[in-house]
Amino acid sequence: MFYRKRLLIISTILILLLSIVPHNLAQALDDIAGVKVDAFYTSLNENQTIQSGETAIYRLDFYASGIDGTSTEPVGLEIKLPENENGKTSLASELEDLKIADQVPVYDETTNSLKYTFDQLTAGQSYSVTLRVNTQNGIIPNGMALKTEAIFTQGDREIVRKAAQVSVTSDTQVALSKTYAYTVGYENDADHVPKVGETIVWKGKVEVPKDEFGLAFIKEGSQIVVSDTIQSGLTYVGASGEGASVRRNGSTVSLSFAAPSLVEQLAAQADPNRSNLFEKEVEIRTRANNFQGQLSNVKNKLSTSFTNISDKTIQAESNEATFTLGKGSNPSQISPNGRVLVGVNLGPKDGDGMLAGAFINNGTISGYNPTPTVPDTATLAFKMIWRAGYRGQMTRLAVMK
Structure with a gap:
């Protein structure tokens, strides 16, 4: 009885083994019949990071092993290039310079990839290629990863897949300035001291400068807002700026400008005679209506805010413009003490x-x-x-x- 039980157990184990062996054997035969590739794909840029406008560099190293002489199918290599939507990137290397084992790749525009076909790879021999990809300064958001993949195949079988990437940094700078320009009626008198009751003109300028590398454009379709908070003792008279819409909320007046389009910013970036992507002047007019019986310094400054292509809010404040306010010509006003x-x-x-x-x-x-x-x-x-x-x-x- 004991002998029969042992025989039954052994028979069950043999049946299970027979059900598994054919699958594993088929896999093993496939590996023997096909090519095996060991590959290493990485970025050569320092810290795998570049600024927009710089060149990303990738290097692929591989060697073939496990080649069976009876296998006649060629080995394919496809290198998927980083995203090139709206011209963010472009291949910097010449195709002839990317030759591997005497094979020049073909660029497939549909898949944005390089494709190789190797009729024969020598077992144990090392192969390498260095790939360069240009980046378009201004249109790449900060932190965008330029991903690329190298995929080896033989027939319908994927042999190995390796990935590499480079991170791109970009940012936007802004310059904002403000000055006391003149007093209405005394436009040509630089020595005139503004008086109570007179209209004072302030001028400001906002500039978004170009940069050779690391630039992030202003977000297309957004608004560039320049604001002025009118201080106590001054009365708001008016504001203007070419193309600006003016809005007032309490003591704050805001001038909004439409951001230049992507095409306009690309043109400005390419124009050697221009130093800015965007620049506008604003004018603020106020009237002094408060006088404490003595000379006083009147101060004022601007602020600006807008969004760049990285959806980052860019903010800045101007210098503090100032002038000395004197007594008006009205004799009923209090004379200064001293x-x-x-x-x-x-x-x-x-x-x-x-x-x-x-x-x-x-x-x-x-x-x-x-x-x-x-x-x-x-x-x-x-x-x-x-x-x-x-x-x-x-x-x-x-x-x-």
Whole structure:
């Protein structure tokens, strides 16, 4: 009874083994009959990173093994190139320079790939090729990966697949400036000090500069917004800029410009006579309506915001423009308070060396004699006095003793 049970178990195991062996045997025979390829594919760029506008470099190394002389099917190699939508990338290498084992690749525009067909590869021999891909500066978003694959096949069988990639960095710079331009009515008077009630003109400029490498264009269809927050003591009069739409929200006025198209930015990038992708001037007009009885510095600056092709928000502030505001011509306005130097000239009272006007009381001089009578041998006295005084709400001058 025990013998029968053992026989049954052994029979079951043999049946299971027989069901598995044919599959494994077929796989083993396929490997023996076909080519085996060991491949290494990588980027030669430092840290596998480049700036937009630079060239990505890839190197493929491989060797063949396990070749069966009875196998007559050629070995295929397809190198899928990085995405080239809208001209983001282009093949920099000449096809003749990409020759492997005397085979020049064919470029397939439909699949954006290089294709090789090897009738014979020598077992154990090493092969290599270096591939260069140009990138278009400005249109590649920051962080985009330029992926490429090398795929070896024989007939319908994929032998091996290897991938490599290079990351691209790009960014957008912006320059923003602001100045006090002039006071309306005094356009040609550089020394004019703006007064209360006058209209002050500010000018600003926004520039998005070009760059040879690492540039990210402004996002097509977006808006470039320049804003000015009107400070306390100034009244908004108006704003303008070529092609700008003006919107006011409380004390903030914004000028919006349509971003240039991709075609326009590519043209600007290629034009050696242009230094910017985008540039606009703005003008802000304000009126000074607040005066605290003294000279005051008026300050103001601009800010800007827009989106680039990486969907990154680019923001910047200008320098702080300033001017000194003076008292207006309206006599009802309060005079500025402050100390001044008051000069007093004293002359002779008589011929004995006495001074006229020797007494000063609360700004009033007394005891003076405008026409003293003296002999030829008289001693005459003169004296000049400077004292600090102040201008108050009263019109008189008070001399500080």
